[in-house]
Amino acid sequence: MASADATVRAPDAETAPAAAVGVAHQIPRNTLALLMVGQTAVILPYLQQLSIWIVAVGLFCGMWRTNIYLGRWDYPKRWVKAVLVAACIAGVALTGVGAFSLEAMASLLVSMFALKLIEMKNRRDAYVVIFLGYFAIAIQFLFEQQLLLALYQVGSFILVTAAMVSLNQLQVAARPLPSLKLAALLAAQAIPLTLVMFLLFPRMAPLWTVPLPGSSVTGLSDSVRPGDVANLTQSDELAFRVVVNGPMPPPSQRYWRGLVYSDFEDGGWKARERRRARDYPLPRSTDLEYEVLLEPTMQTWLYALEHSTSVHSNVYLTLDGRLESSDPIMSVFRYRAVRHDKPDSPAPISEQIRIRETTIDPEANPRLQALGRALIAEHGTPMAMTREILNRIRREPYAYTLSPPTYPGRDAFDGFWFEGRSGFCEHYASAYVYLMRSAGIPARLVGGYLGGEVNELSGHLMVRQYDAHAWAEFYDPELGWFRVDPTAAVAPQRVERGLSAALSSADLASLPLLSSARIGNWDLAGSVLRWMDSVEHRWNLWVVGYDSNVQYRLLGDLLGEVNAARIGIAILIGGGLGLGVVALVIFWGRRPVHRHPVERAFRGFSEALAAYGYVRRPEESPAAFVRRVADEVGLKEAQVGPLIAELDTLLYNPGVAWGGRELRALRSQLRRLQFRLAFGTTR
Amino acid sequence: MSDLPLTGDAPVARRRELFVGKRFSRWLDRRIPPKDRITLSQKNVFIFPTATGFAFGGLVALLILGAINYQASLVYGVAFLLGSLFLVTILYTFRNLSGLTLELAGARPGFVGEDVEISIRVTRPEGRAREGIQLGWPEGILQWAELTGQVSDTVRLYVRAPSRGYFNPGRLLVETYFPLGLLRAWTWVDLDVNALVYPRPVFGDFPRSVSGHRDEGQLIDPLGSDDFSDIKSYRPGDPVRHIIWRSYARSDELMVKQYASYVEPRLWLTLDGVSGDLEEKVSRLTGLALKATRADREFGLDLGTVRISPARGEAHLEQVLKELALHGLR
Structure with a gap:
């Protein structure tokens, strides 16, 4: 027996007898196996965000650890670790992300996670790896929030939890499967409580500014050059979903304004306006209520119908009539908006804005400038001039195509309008705005999405990147800002029925497969995709998009009034219920009564006999009880002998196999005896 | 387990x-x-x-x-x-x-x-x-x-x-x-x-106990001098005191009386038989009890208050050790 002193020595005392000290602080092999699998599962979704360097280091560490696990290799020397750390730092630096960006943080986290793997020796190290694993699972949700990823991460969560469970099980007996089962059970039982906390825990405004994920997200940008919007049609990624309260507006009315490009610079358009509208004429009658669930854009602009306002605490109206969020949209953002009727008397625009909205480069596109001046001189009003421009587009051989020729140089708009005559929405809108501005009429390019597809399953509208569109607005003192879509003149189908209807077959063939399916070329695949979208939509609606505004509304409905006391009470009641359910499951049936089936069968018999005065004594076996009763009544041996033998055999002879048939026979024998006793005795 | x-x-x-x-x-x-x-x-x-x-x-x-x-x-x-x-x-x-x-x-x-x-x-x-x-x-x-x-x-x-x-x-x-x-x-x-x-055993030599009675004892020490045991012919080295001169006078042959001590053959463990203070004595007796059992010797225990008659074997040993363990504590 080892001395007691040796066994309580610190875990890292290398001189301590290995047999006595080691076991207590070693990581069980079961845990190691689960940790390695769990860690791989946690790192996999990061492959998108990480540089190849970090992935390589991670794989190398995994290989090293596997070899340690198999007993082939030793723990790495110090210089090996130093090289690996250097490789990780170089890897983070080489990704080109800022030192304090979220990507850099994630890279460092995954590197630490991987490096700890080869360093891990005792239980505390194992706990560090487990905690890092949980952390990495959570951080991944800053980059993506899809339902599928969430389901995947539930699996990773269970794996990591299983590793923690296995650390506390009897090491010689533990196997991965029971650990996994218990971890899954624990997670399942934690879910009711999680839901209660998720619903009720007060959502707060950010406490300080944090680095944001990089803007590698597909979507509209705040500067547009001809060709940019056409590129977006290559993507079938979702831009946002809309739930409309009431009838869905027709496709031609679904102009989702996002950006207003007021500044013309270097042959392109820029959207810079972020100022709040101060005296927007409110309130006016409500025309349409809707809610938008915007996918992460990493930008602040929001998409809304014209003349919309929102009461969301984070959303404000800009000077150019758009909705803008106070913070960049990093996860699905849910906001309600209301479209109002057009104001009767439009607000006048300031001189400053008039100048901005009529600015062009006097050197560029001289032919368009000349045309604009000629048109206003001929037609007089902006409206008449617009009509003439649209007529010209209709009349003359203009073409709508995804892949127009490139129009180089400063005079690109001239090249499009007078020579190429084929282009995408932004070509037409740009040329129109340029013409109007040449005539001294305030006009601006507007970027956003047009149309969208209604998902019949849940009735919401899906707007995808290929729905991106550009149109124009001009200002008239009578009308206010008036929307003009020159694309409608060249390709009316685009406005009425969506992109696919407007594209030539050559253009359609150039689209990626999934976009093509979504646009409606494949029916079956399309319906599956719509179903998935409907599920994803509900996920966004209730989980990802659940923020302080949604919470406030929901709690208002649930509690009547939202205040700290009510929320506190609701948390207590909900938490108590959530935990109570688990307690019931755990403690209920803690002591199941395993009575022998023969005893159970006999109990009915002896209770019936007690009514006749024959009470079974506690120490009597069933056979002894029958024997005593039979003796008292004076039954013959032949009448009870077989039953007594059978009782003893079934109860006490483990060597005899028996089943339902024997049990039924025994019951009928007992019934017969009961009958005989009931009528054969006067007691 | x-x-x-x-x-x-x-x-x-x-x-x-x-x-x-x-x-x-x-x-x-x-x-x-x-x-x-x-x-x-x-x-x-x-x-x-x-x-x-x-x-x-x-x-x-x-x-x-x-x-x-x-x-x-x-x-x-x-x-x-x-x-x-x-x-x-x-x-x-x-x-x-x-x-x-x-x-x-x-x-x-x-x-x-x-x-x-x-x-x-x-x-x-x-x-x-x-x-x-x-x-x-x-x-x-x-x-x-x-x-x-x-x-x-x-x-x-x-x-x-x-x-x-x-x-x-x-x-x-x-x-x-x-x-x-x-x-x-x-x-x-x-x-x-x-x-x-049990007390911590201290191992020592068996005490040579010299008391005893002829009828219970067994000859252990043939060189003792307590009791007459036999007569045999003289060999150089025998004590001169033991020569039977009367027999020499009769037969011209030197005969010697032989004496022997009747050593107590069954060992008695007593507090007096060992040295030291009480704890040391108890320890020594524990050692002796173990040693005797190992040698398969009969032994008894006499602590004054408790007396266990001589016997041998594990059960006996346990009884003796228990008494030793508790001696003076009750």
Whole structure:
């Protein structure tokens, strides 16, 4: 027996007898196996965000650890670790992300996670790896929030939890499967409580500014050059979903304004306006209520119908009539908006804005400038001039195509309008705005999405990147800002029925497969995709998009009034219920009564006999009880002998196999005896 | 039954510090009175987060902070799932100890300075298995009880015996970190253990006892001089005093008387037969008893107050050792 002193020595005392000290602080092999699998599962979704360097280091560490696990290799020397750390730092630096960006943080986290793997020796190290694993699972949700990823991460969560469970099980007996089962059970039982906390825990405004994920997200940008919007049609990624309260507006009315490009610079358009509208004429009658669930854009602009306002605490109206969020949209953002009727008397625009909205480069596109001046001189009003421009587009051989020729140089708009005559929405809108501005009429390019597809399953509208569109607005003192879509003149189908209807077959063939399916070329695949979208939509609606505004509304409905006391009470009641359910499951049936089936069968018999005065004594076996009763009544041996033998055999002879048939026979024998006793005795 | 010497995170010495507090000890005596059979319930099981548990709490707080700053619903989700996991674990950890019955299964005597073996039977209710249960005395090593495949397990614990007599090692620590190691549920039970501790043996030579009676004795020392035993012919070297001169006068042959001592053949262990103070004497007698048994000699014990007639064998030895262990203590 080892001395007691040796066994309580610190875990890292290398001189301590290995047999006595080691076991207590070693990581069980079961845990190691689960940790390695769990860690791989946690790192996999990061492959998108990480540089190849970090992935390589991670794989190398995994290989090293596997070899340690198999007993082939030793723990790495110090210089090996130093090289690996250097490789990780170089890897983070080489990704080109800022030192304090979220990507850099994630890279460092995954590197630490991987490096700890080869360093891990005792239980505390194992706990560090487990905690890092949980952390990495959570951080991944800053980059993506899809339902599928969430389901995947539930699996990773269970794996990591299983590793923690296995650390506390009897090491010689533990196997991965029971650990996994218990971890899954624990997670399942934690879910009711999680839901209660998720619903009720007060959502707060950010406490300080944090680095944001990089803007590698597909979507509209705040500067547009001809060709940019056409590129977006290559993507079938979702831009946002809309739930409309009431009838869905027709496709031609679904102009989702996002950006207003007021500044013309270097042959392109820029959207810079972020100022709040101060005296927007409110309130006016409500025309349409809707809610938008915007996918992460990493930008602040929001998409809304014209003349919309929102009461969301984070959303404000800009000077150019758009909705803008106070913070960049990093996860699905849910906001309600209301479209109002057009104001009767439009607000006048300031001189400053008039100048901005009529600015062009006097050197560029001289032919368009000349045309604009000629048109206003001929037609007089902006409206008449617009009509003439649209007529010209209709009349003359203009073409709508995804892949127009490139129009180089400063005079690109001239090249499009007078020579190429084929282009995408932004070509037409740009040329129109340029013409109007040449005539001294305030006009601006507007970027956003047009149309969208209604998902019949849940009735919401899906707007995808290929729905991106550009149109124009001009200002008239009578009308206010008036929307003009020159694309409608060249390709009316685009406005009425969506992109696919407007594209030539050559253009359609150039689209990626999934976009093509979504646009409606494949029916079956399309319906599956719509179903998935409907599920994803509900996920966004209730989980990802659940923020302080949604919470406030929901709690208002649930509690009547939202205040700290009510929320506190609701948390207590909900938490108590959530935990109570688990307690019931755990403690209920803690002591199941395993009575022998023969005893159970006999109990009915002896209770019936007690009514006749024959009470079974506690120490009597069933056979002894029958024997005593039979003796008292004076039954013959032949009448009870077989039953007594059978009782003893079934109860006490483990060597005899028996089943339902024997049990039924025994019951009928007992019934017969009961009958005989009931009528054969006067007691 | 596993004999893996497993300890938790905290060194035993630190636990003892916690344990030794007099006031705490008195409070424990009131709360969990000594009994030879104790069933654990909410009355006598304590539960508190471990250091790992507090770190886990820190992780949850960190994640909630991140969720607030990034306004990320799913990060809230992960944080709440972890928090709920912690709360659910409280029930699990408590349930793991609650309902267990502990009883003394036996104590094997030992010598002072060595380990006494004390067996504790741990029985769980039917139904759910219990995992990761450790028990032990602060002075000894924690052992794991295996209660997954079986309803009952007997755990052998070893405690260093400080002095002879009946030894109560104090309160037994029963603890578990199951299932996640975030919480520790534990209890201190007093099972009224009374393990017999024999004196530390000191080995020496058998005393040459010279008393005895002819009728009981056996010739052991032929060179003794107490009693006449035989006559034989003289050989050079025989004491001249023993020559029978009358016989020489008759037969011209030198004959010598032979004397022998009737040494007590059955060894008597007495306090007077050994040197030192009482403890040393008892130790020496213990050593002699062991030595005699090993040599398969009969021996008896006479302590004045107690007298055990000579015999041999393990049972006799145990009886003698017990008397030696308890001598002067009752």
